[in-house]
Amino acid sequence: MMKNTLFELDKLCLTLPDGRAIGPLSLALAPGEILTLMGPSGCGKSSLLAAIAGTLSPAIRQSGQGRLAGQSLSGIPIEQRRIGLLFQDALLFPHMSVAENLAFALPASVRGQARQNAVRAALKDAELSGMEKRAPSTLSGGQAARVALMRALLAEPAMLLLDEPFSRLDSRLRQDMRDFVYRHLQARAIPALLVTHDSADVPAGGRIIQLEAPDA
Amino acid sequence: MPVLTLILVGLLFALPLLAALLAALWPALSGAALSALITDPQFASALCATLISALLGSAAALGGALLIARSLYHSRLWLRLSALFSPMLALPHAAFAIGLVFLIAPGGMLVRLFAAIAGFPVDAPDWVTVNDPLGLALALALCLKEMPFLLWNIALFLARRELAHQTQVAASLGYAPKHIWRWIILPQLLPRLAWPLCAVLAYSLTVIDMAIIAGPGTPPTLAVLLWQWLQEGDPARLAPAMAGSWLLALLSGALLMLFALLWRAWQASHRWPDGQRGQRTTGFGGRLLAISLLAIYGAVILLTLLWSFAGLWLFPEPWPQSLTLAAWQDGGDTLAAHLFSTLALALLSGSAALLLALLWLEYGTEHPAVGSLLLAPLILPQVLLVAGLYRLALPWQLEGSVFSVAWAQLFWVFPYMVIVLAPAYRRFDARYLMLARALGHTRLKACWRVKWPMLARPIAAAAAVGVAVSIAQYLPTLYLGAGRITTLTTEAVALSSGGNRRVMAAYALLTTLLPLIAFMLARTLPDDEKHSV
Numbered sequence: 001m002m003k004n005t006l007f008e009l010d011k012l013c014l015t016l017p018d019g020r021a022i023g024p025l026s027l028a029l030a031p032g033e034i035l036t037l038m039g040p041s042g043c044g045k046s047s048l049l050a051a052i053a054g055t056l057s058p059a060i061r062q063s064g065q066g067r068l069a070g071q072s073l074s075g076i077p078i079e080q081r082r083i084g085l086l087f088q089d090a091l092l093f094p095h096m097s098v099a100e101n102l103a104f105a106l107p108a109s110v111r112g113q114a115r116q117n118a119v120r121a122a123l124k125d126a127e128l129s130g131m132e133k134r135a136p137s138t139l140s141g142g143q144a145a146r147v148a149l150m151r152a153l154l155a156e157p158a159m160l161l162l163d164e165p166f167s168r169l170d171s172r173l174r175q176d177m178r179d180f181v182y183r184h185l186q187a188r189a190i191p192a193l194l195v196t197h198d199s200a201d202v203p204a205g206g207r208i209i210q211l212e213a214p215d216a
Numbered sequence: 217m218p219v220l221t222l223i224l225v226g227l228l229f230a231l232p233l234l235a236a237l238l239a240a241l242w243p244a245l246s247g248a249a250l251s252a253l254i255t256d257p258q259f260a261s262a263l264c265a266t267l268i269s270a271l272l273g274s275a276a277a278l279g280g281a282l283l284i285a286r287s288l289y290h291s292r293l294w295l296r297l298s299a300l301f302s303p304m305l306a307l308p309h310a311a312f313a314i315g316l317v318f319l320i321a322p323g324g325m326l327v328r329l330f331a332a333i334a335g336f337p338v339d340a341p342d343w344v345t346v347n348d349p350l351g352l353a354l355a356l357a358l359c360l361k362e363m364p365f366l367l368w369n370i371a372l373f374l375a376r377r378e379l380a381h382q383t384q385v386a387a388s389l390g391y392a393p394k395h396i397w398r399w400i401i402l403p404q405l406l407p408r409l410a411w412p413l414c415a416v417l418a419y420s421l422t423v424i425d426m427a428i429i430a431g432p433g434t435p436p437t438l439a440v441l442l443w444q445w446l447q448e449g450d451p452a453r454l455a456p457a458m459a460g461s462w463l464l465a466l467l468s469g470a471l472l473m474l475f476a477l478l479w480r481a482w483q484a485s486h487r488w489p490d491g492q493r494g495q496r497t498t499g500f501g502g503r504l505l506a507i508s509l510l511a512i513y514g515a516v517i518l519l520t521l522l523w524s525f526a527g528l529w530l531f532p533e534p535w536p537q538s539l540t541l542a543a544w545q546d547g548g549d550t551l552a553a554h555l556f557s558t559l560a561l562a563l564l565s566g567s568a569a570l571l572l573a574l575l576w577l578e579y580g581t582e583h584p585a586v587g588s589l590l591l592a593p594l595i596l597p598q599v600l601l602v603a604g605l606y607r608l609a610l611p612w613q614l615e616g617s618v619f620s621v622a623w624a625q626l627f628w629v630f631p632y633m634v635i636v637l638a639p640a641y642r643r644f645d646a647r648y649l650m651l652a653r654a655l656g657h658t659r660l661k662a663c664w665r666v667k668w669p670m671l672a673r674p675i676a677a678a679a680a681v682g683v684a685v686s687i688a689q690y691l692p693t694l695y696l697g698a699g700r701i702t703t704l705t706t707e708a709v710a711l712s713s714g715g716n717r718r719v720m721a722a723y724a725l726l727t728t729l730l731p732l733i734a735f736m737l738a739r740t741l742p743d744d745e746k747h748s749v
Contacts, residue, residue, distance in 0.1 A: 079496075095404050106489075107491050115488070
């Protein structure tokens with residue numbers, strides 16, 4: 001085990017209902033480190049992410065385990081794992097305003113005026129000041145993606161899973177968004193696992209793990 | 217094709233619908249009609265029983281459905297349960313009410329089981345558990361029968377992929393299932409339940425067959441009272457009956473406005489998210505309710521089966537002294553004749569409605585005004601529309617033929633088919649049709665060879681629903697049939713007022729089995745949902 005490991009997978013192995021196996025996969029993440037998982041379609045990336053996030057279908061058998069900040073993740077439901085998610089779609093809740101989306105992520109310990117201040121500060125960070133009352137559907141793709149990151153961060157996660165988070169953005173925005181995400185993760189020393197098809201997504205100097213298609 | 221679709225739907229459905237409503241409006245438009253209605257000695261208590269049974273039944277159905285969904289939506293049990301909603305939905309109201317009476321009547325199975333264990337009572341008690349003057353038994357029957365309909369609608373919404381993603385994000389932010397339900401699901405679900413709730417409330421206010429079986433006797437509910445007046449054939453009774461039907465329609469409108477106001481108030485009280493994440497709970501209440509609901513449906517079907525084969529069955533025996541085929545044999549010829557007319561009607565109205573529904577969904581949806589007419593039969597009192605249709609049919613001497621009855625049933629079979637088929641139709645990946653047409657086929661040919669075969673399973677499911685709706689029709693069959701057309705359902709309801717219980721059970725059982733068979737046949741088709749987006 002590395003000296004300052006925050007998250008590690010220890011021989012994680014998944015067996016699909018049709019008998020194919022994914023893994024075993026072992027890895028370790030230091031605070032603020034972004035590790036990239038790449039591989040062909042069908043190599044089981046989404047199942048791996050589901051296993052780490054805690055949403056794995058019961059039809060898939062899992063052996064080995066993940067540990068986050070020294071705690072085993074086995075049997076811990078998703079809402080208690082403190083693992084944030086970013087998908088290719090921003091998935092802002094459509095019935096809530098931008099501010100409500102962010103307030104929804106804040107811990108209950110932040111009360112009253114402090115909640116509104118935290119929301120305002122997050123919007124300022126995302127260069128979206130004054131957009132509190134806007135409906136998510138009125139935001140551009142890049143704006144929505146920035147709100148989605150802020151929402152994930154306000155919940156004070158111990159790590160993030162990034163599931164092709166840049167693939168829906170047009171190429172002009174993509175580099176800006178990468179810089180934005182990586183800057184915020186490193187500033188908060190939050191480690192992240194990034195799944196992508198695009199080698200341009202790999203942060204400078206970041207490690208890459210190449211996955212292979214599962215064995216029959 | 218778009219023009220042909222509009223003509224067919226217009227001639228068979230939309231225009232007669234409007235004409236029938238006009239024909240029913242005309243006699244009602246007089247002060248005398250209204251005062252005759254209101255001064256009738258039975259009016260006040262009939263209205264009271266109607267309001268109690270409809271409001272209590274609808275509210276309990278909604279509350280129960282939401283409780284079950286909230287407790288179970290994130291569990292594996294939900295998926296298994298969801299598969300049962302549409303067969304439960306297909307159980308005809310009359311058959312369900314008959315089975316429920318076998319269960320909860322003073323001499324019914326619940327009391328028999330209690331007596332078998334406790335040793336008393338020795339005679340069937342004279343409590344009023346069904347046909348009570350307030351309509352509480354009817355409320356229970358309505359609640360149990362409408363809950364699967366609301367659950368089916370909830371399941372349809374919960375199956376959306378974007379909702380699965382949203383709940384996953386909310387969970388990753390630390391929220392327990394119950395709080396995800398409160399903050400993410402319910403605010404998006406309730407507006408979508410508005411129309412189904414409309415249908416439930418309007419149905420409960422105006423139901424006839426269930427109210428005859430489980431509702432109060434004299435005075436009955438308002439809808440049954442009006443129906444009795446219409447049946448008297450006395451022209452002096454016609455006007456107040458029509459005025460009463462419109463009153464029922466206005467009543468459902470007013471109640472829906474009330475619901476809309478409550479919803480607004482709930483929305484206005486909408487709080488800023490306080491960040492409370494909540495704890496996982498066992499969802500015991502919802503689980504218990506779901507299991508009870510399934511158990512009651514099972515008991516209703518099994519009791520109907522048992523009664524149709526029961527010989528002598530004295531109180532308080534929990535099992536008949538002997539089993540016999542008498543009910544099936546004695547009623548043999550008439551049973552077969554009624555079975556045949558029921559099937560013929562289901563086939564006629566079902567296939568016509570299927571044709572209309574496919575054409576409508578493919579070519580008609582750009583006419584939202586006509587589309588909103590589709591909902592009219594589901595939210596207007598049935599007695600209103602049926603009486604109007606009858607007045608239309610009378611001058612042409614169309615009443616009393618199989619075709620006019622099938623046509624009258626169409627007003628309910630067609631809309632339900634469209635509602636059931638529409639979600640799958642919308643989910644279909646439009647690129648398949650584009651591809652087929654780019655290969656040089658006309659739109660109709662592309663539908664015939666590509667789209668409809670790929671949608672075979674949902675189309676078959678919609679056809680099964682059509683069969684179920686046709687079989688369940690009581691009022692249109694009886695009224696447009698002019699006494700010459702009898703089906704299993706009209707016969708079962710007729711027998712419920714003091715007829716032979718065993719024969720009634722046999723009829724109810726057949727009306728239960730036919731839709732189930734249709735559903736099972738539909739399930740044998742391959743499921744191509746994976747091609748949908």
